[in-house]
Amino acid sequence: MPTLSRWFVRTSFVYLAAGFTLGGLILLQKGLGILPGVWVWLPVHVFFVLFGWILQFTLGMAYWILPRWGVIEGRNRGNDRLPRLSYIGWNGGLLCLLLGPWLRGAWLSQAAAWFNGVGGTLLVMATVLFLAHSWPRVKPFLT
Numbered sequence: 001m002p003t004l005s006r007w008f009v010r011t012s013f014v015y016l017a018a019g020f021t022l023g024g025l026i027l028l029q030k031g032l033g034i035l036p037g038v039w040v041w042l043p044v045h046v047f048f049v050l051f052g053w054i055l056q057f058t059l060g061m062a063y064w065i066l067p068r069w070g071v072i073e074g075r076n077r078g079n080d081r082l083p084r085l086s087y088i089g090w091n092g093g094l095l096c097l098l099l100g101p102w103l104r105g106a107w108l109s110q111a112a113a114w115f116n117g118v119g120g121t122l123l124v125m126a127t128v129l130f131l132a133h134s135w136p137r138v139k140p141f142l143t
Helices: 003-032 036-065 081-105 109-137
Strands: none
Touching (some): 003 081, 036 109
């Protein structure tokens, strides 16, 4: 497994642990009512589980499994600059989305909206970068 795939997968498990911890705290509040401010973190829980765990794990597996067609620049998966930038953008976007509820709780709602916008933009850009790298590697099966 290439190093970048391992980073994608390992980071996805960190988001899995963080997302399940937030989900557990939200369920604790729902059942016992002892953590009233935890509902603000529901969007972060959803983003961590969906984008941080599931999609980042999928990107790591896709980078590893997609076919290797020829040698480009001495590497069998092509130039890895775009997927590396995708990894950085993906995790930067998720961390920006983490700051949104925290800043909203500190009465900085405009900063929270700005971080949410930057985080969403980084996620979209990271997806486009990963697709730009992976699209040429998808080829029909030749017999």
